[in-house]
Amino acid sequence: KKRRYDMTVNIPGPDIIPIFGSTFIFKERSVEDSLNIVKDLTTKYGPVTRTWLGHKLIIAIRKPELLEAILTSPKYITKGSLYDFLEIWLGRGLLLSTGSKWHSRRKIITPTFHFKILEEFVEIFDRQSKILAQKLEKHLDGKEFNVYPYVTLAALDVVCETAMGTKINAQTDPDCEYVKAVAEITTILTQRFVNIWYRSDLIFRIFAPKMKERQDYAVSVLHNFTERIIEERKNTLLSEKTNKDATTTQEDTDVGTKRKMALLDVLLQSSADGKPLTNTDIREEVDTFMFEGHDTTTSAMSFTLYCLSRHPEVQKRAFQEICEVIGTDKNKPVTYRDLQNLKYLECVIKESLRLYPSVPLIGRRMIEDTKIGDYILPADANVSVPIFVILKDPILFPEPEKFNPDRHLLENSDEKTNPYSYIPFSAGPRNCIGQKFAMLEMKSTVSKMLRHYELLPIGPEPIPVINLVLRSINGIHIGIKQRQY
Ligand code: HEM
Numbered sequence: 157k158k159r160r161y162d163m164t165v166n167i168p169g170p171d172i173i174p175i176f177g178s179t180f181i182f183k184e185r186s187v188e189d190s191l192n193i194v195k196d197l198t199t200k201y202g203p204v205t206r207t208w209l210g211h212k213l214i215i216a217i218r219k220p221e222l223l224e225a226i227l228t229s230p231k232y233i234t235k236g237s238l239y240d241f242l243e244i245w246l247g248r249g250l251l252l253s254t255g256s257k258w259h260s261r262r263k264i265i266t267p268t269f270h271f272k273i274l275e276e277f278v279e280i281f282d283r284q285s286k287i288l289a290q291k292l293e294k295h296l297d298g299k300e301f302n303v304y305p306y307v308t309l310a311a312l313d314v315v316c317e318t319a320m321g322t323k324i325n326a327q328t329d330p331d332c333e334y335v336k337a338v339a340e341i342t343t344i345l346t347q348r349f350v351n352i353w354y355r356s357d358l359i360f361r362i363f364a365p366k367m368k369e370r371q372d373y374a375v376s377v378l379h380n381f382t383e384r385i386i387e388e389r390k391n392t393l394l395s396e397k398t399n400k401d402a403t404t405t406q407e408d409t410d411v412g413t414k415r416k417m418a419l420l421d422v423l424l425q426s427s428a429d430g431k432p433l434t435n436t437d438i439r440e441e442v443d444t445f446m447f448e449g450h451d452t453t454t455s456a457m458s459f460t461l462y463c464l465s466r467h468p469e470v471q472k473r474a475f476q477e478i479c480e481v482i483g484t485d486k487n488k489p490v491t492y493r494d495l496q497n498l499k500y501l502e503c504v505i506k507e508s509l510r511l512y513p514s515v516p517l518i519g520r521r522m523i524e525d526t527k528i529g530d531y532i533l534p535a536d537a538n539v540s541v542p543i544f545v546i547l548k549d550p551i552l553f554p555e556p557e558k559f560n561p562d563r564h565l566l567e568n569s570d571e572k573t574n575p576y577s578y579i580p581f582s583a584g585p586r587n588c589i590g591q592k593f594a595m596l597e598m599k600s601t602v603s604k605m606l607r608h609y610e611l612l613p614i615g616p617e618p619i620p621v622i623n624l625v626l627r628s629i630n631g632i633h634i635g636i637k638q639r640q641y
Pocket residue numbers: 235250251252262315444445448449450452453456513514515518519580581582585586587588589590591593594
């Protein structure tokens with residue numbers, strides 16, 4: 157610690173006291189306030205700030221030039237300790253792995269986001285958003301409601317069917333065991349995220365034994381489910397191989413079809429270092445998708461619907477574009493090309509993500525002493541990138557609190573010239589692999605909502621909080637009324 161301390165004395169940050177470091181910054185502030193604590197720190201001490209939490213050194217960086225150096229380099233790809241407690245569910249899948257394992261997995265998985273495959277997912281996005289629209293019909297009474305839980309189930313259905321090729325029907329059967337286990341593990345991991353002591357497995361086991369038991373049960377349900385799907389699909393592929401005639405379609409069975417089994421099939425047919433991936437290898441990748449692929453888009457879609465409800469003029473423009481691109485028959489299935497052409501809606505989603513980034517904070521761990529700008533970051537330092545602070549930097553985004561989708565129009569956008577300031581999907585080799593998938597899913601769902609409903613600005617304002625992803629303490633409330641054409 158002494159060495160790391162000496163190397164970082166020139167980096168501004170709050171006072172340090174022996175043993176506890178700067179933990180007092182949390183004093184008299186609720187854990188829900190953690191977004192503000194990070195914001196206050198990086199505002200008060202500048203673009204590079206150091207904090208000690210006990211023996212843990214955290215350096216927050218919000219300067220685009222410095223971020224570019226960190227995010228683009230293939231050397232700094234190890235995740236910070238912030239993520240460790242997710243391993244119980246996700247294993248060392250793509251999100252958490254590092255080194256050669258991460259490289260080889262990223263290479264295997266990248267082709268599963270090829271546009272040809274995404275094109276085939278559009279039908280799934282469309283079908284699930286139609287069910288979502290039906291589920292919301294009961295709120296046509298003009299009263300406000302929390303849209304978040306509905307969107308969660310729709311996003312879960314989408315990712316399950318696209319990643320595993322399996323229908324869990326979360327929207328129509330929210331009480332199924334898998335869906336309940338996802339909700340349970342999300343609640344528990346959120347608790348462990350918020351209460352920093354619970355991030356330690358030892359402390360969690362000793363002081364929260366009941367919660368630990370619930371966590372272990374939920375994880376076993378989730379893992380057993382994924383393993384069953386892997387086993388079933390493996391057997392199907394084997395029998396198809398031994399009996400070539402059997403390769404003919406097997407549409408819409410529980411296990412799904414080859415055509416839509418992008419991720420799982422690719423993993424089943426891949427090998428690393430000449431050896432096929434084991435069931436555990438495959439499971440951790442599929443589970444990572446299940447987590448990363450639904451919580452993030454749920455947050456973004458819910459906040460986008462909220463922003464649209466509060467800005468009727470933006471909603472009107474987005475709806476007009478939808479009519480021009482898709483037409484006025486709200487039941488017409490949407491195509492990949494339609495979604496590509498919803499340019500203004502894309503700006504709306506981007507602007508919502510700027511104000512409400514699903515992943516507000518990311519982290520890396522330095523594995524060796526690293527010179528970044530004028531600073532030397534010691535080995536073992538955690539680097540934190542406060543995405544939500546960067547996205548509201550008034551120098552990068554004038555009038556940062558203003559919801560202004562036009563700032564993302566091609567002619568106004570500085571995303572091309574300054575790709576390290578607009579980073580809701582991170583940047584560089586370790587950026588979000590699902591970015592294009594996410595944008596298509598979000599456009600499909602949000603456009604479907606606007607085709608069916610006019611969104612009304614009613615209900616309490618959300619109180620954003622970082623709970624794994626960005627959520628709102630009091631839910632995300634809107635109202636709906638039948639869309640008039
Ligand atoms: C609005 C939606 C989304 C946002 C804002 C988002 C954001 C991010 C961010 C910021 C990272 C970098 C994390 C880090 O460095 O710690 C990331 C990584 C990742 N995302 Fe997303 N994501 C979204 C949707 C998705 C979807 C739909 C999928 C999958 C279908 C997905 C899969 C992943 C995976 C597997 C990684 C790890 C990639 C790697 O480390 O190589 N994400 N995402």
